[in-house]
Amino acid sequence: MKLSTKGRYAVMALCDLAxxxxxxxxxxxxxxxxxxxxxxxxxxxxxxxxxxxxxRSVRGPGGGYLLAHAPDETRISDIILAVDEPIRATRxxxxxPVGCRGNxxxxxxxxxxxELGNQIYLYLSSVTVGDVIARRVLGTSxxxxxxxxxxxxxxxxxxxxxxxxxxxxxx
Numbered sequence: 001m002k003l004s005t006k007g008r009y010a011v012m013a014l015c016d017l018a019x020x021x022x023x024x025x026x027x028x029x030x031x032x033x034x035x036x037x038x039x040x041x042x043x044x045x046x047x048x049x050x051x052x053x054x055x056r057s058v059r060g061p062g063g064g065y066l067l068a069h070a071p072d073e074t075r076i077s078d079i080i081l082a083v084d085e086p087i088r089a090t091r092x093x094x095x096x097p098v099g100c101r102g103n104x105x106x107x108x109x110x111x112x113x114x115e116l117g118n119q120i121y122l123y124l125s126s127v128t129v130g131d132v133i134a135r136r137v138l139g140t141s142x143x144x145x146x147x148x149x150x151x152x153x154x155x156x157x158x159x160x161x162x163x164x165x166x167x168x169x170x171x
Contacts, residue, residue, distance in 0.1 A: 007085035009037050010045050011132075014054065014079055018071040019133045025057075025064030045083055052082030072130035077121055079129075087124065088117035 016031045028046060032039040046065060049055045054074060055065045067074055080087060090113045099106030131137050 003080070004085060006045065006083050007080040009035070009041065010049060010079050010083045010085075011076055013037065013042055013045060014049070014067065014074065015129055015132045017055070017065060018067055018074070018129045021066055025062065025066050027064040030064075048083045049079070052078070054079060054082055067129070070130070071133060072128050074129040075125050076127045076129070076132070077124035080124065087121045089113040089120070090117060 012035050013031050016035055017026050020026050020030070020034075028042045029039055031037070032042050046055060046057075050057060050065075054068055056068050057063070057065055077087065090110060099110060101107060127137055
């Protein structure tokens with residue numbers, strides 16, 4: 001599964017907005033420059049984000065955009081869904097009794113991919129813009145182990161609450 005630029009850029013832009021607002025509207029041109037995203041593309045995304053109730057616009061001199069809610073109340077999943085980005089890992093349409101195969105049956109791995117999509121949605125629903133800008137989102141990729149392996153993964157990663165890493169116990 002790959003998240004398209006639409007979803008990624010929307011999240012990047014709202015995190016930038018939250019980090020630079022300081023109670024004042026932020027111009028899209030400033031976000032575009034800092035994040036290296038086309039201004040016209042951002043305008044399209046922010047129109048959807050505004051319709052989705054995630055940002056509000058301020059017109060006139062010194063105008064721009066503000067988050068509609070506090071960063072800790074703005075979930076990443078809501079941003080992605082507001083820009084029409086599906087959060088799913090199957091080829092099938094959600095909620096349909098038929099599958100995506102030629103004979104309308106579901107493939108053998110359908111339930112696996114559907115549950116993966118559910119887990120991704122649950123994770124993105126548990127993370128807020130506030131978490132991202134405060135750098136409270138740290139996975140095994142931040143451990144410098146190159147992913148799973150010694151010191152990384154389910155049993156070797158540092159606890160999310162900052163607890164000790166079992167692979168580094170004194171010996």
